[in-house]
Amino acid sequence: MKKRIDSFKYALQGIRTVFRNEPNMRIHVLIATLVVVCGFIFSISLTEWMICLLCFGMVISAEMINTALENIVDFVSPEKNKTAGKVKDIAAGAVLVTSIFAAMAGLIIFVPKGWEVLIGFLK
Numbered sequence: 001m002k003k004r005i006d007s008f009k010y011a012l013q014g015i016r017t018v019f020r021n022e023p024n025m026r027i028h029v030l031i032a033t034l035v036v037v038c039g040f041i042f043s044i045s046l047t048e049w050m051i052c053l054l055c056f057g058m059v060i061s062a063e064m065i066n067t068a069l070e071n072i073v074d075f076v077s078p079e080k081n082k083t084a085g086k087v088k089d090i091a092a093g094a095v096l097v098t099s100i101f102a103a104m105a106g107l108i109i110f111v112p113k114g115w116e117v118l119i120g121f122l123k
Contacts, residue, residue, distance in 0.1 A: 024063055025067075038110055044110075059095070059099050062098040066091040070088050
């Protein structure tokens, strides 16, 4: 049981480390917070909440995996190395792709709701 509890402690420490040390993670959390606020303002559906939560989890997880890979690459290859650079670029690209698709999901959910509010305001 102690090993299981320790594994959760280590995982939480990893999450804290990424939040403290990675500016991009703070940006992701800020955007997620804004989405949550907008979700309450626009009263999004349960399905829309689930999509938003899934997107949050995917983007934040991708950023954490990217950070872990960057740290491993820097540890194994502290000098400039073409292959090491490729690995880091690919991991960063994975975060970008995940973020773009999450943003598209957000736009699909929120643009029609915002448009309705705008049209109602202009009438």
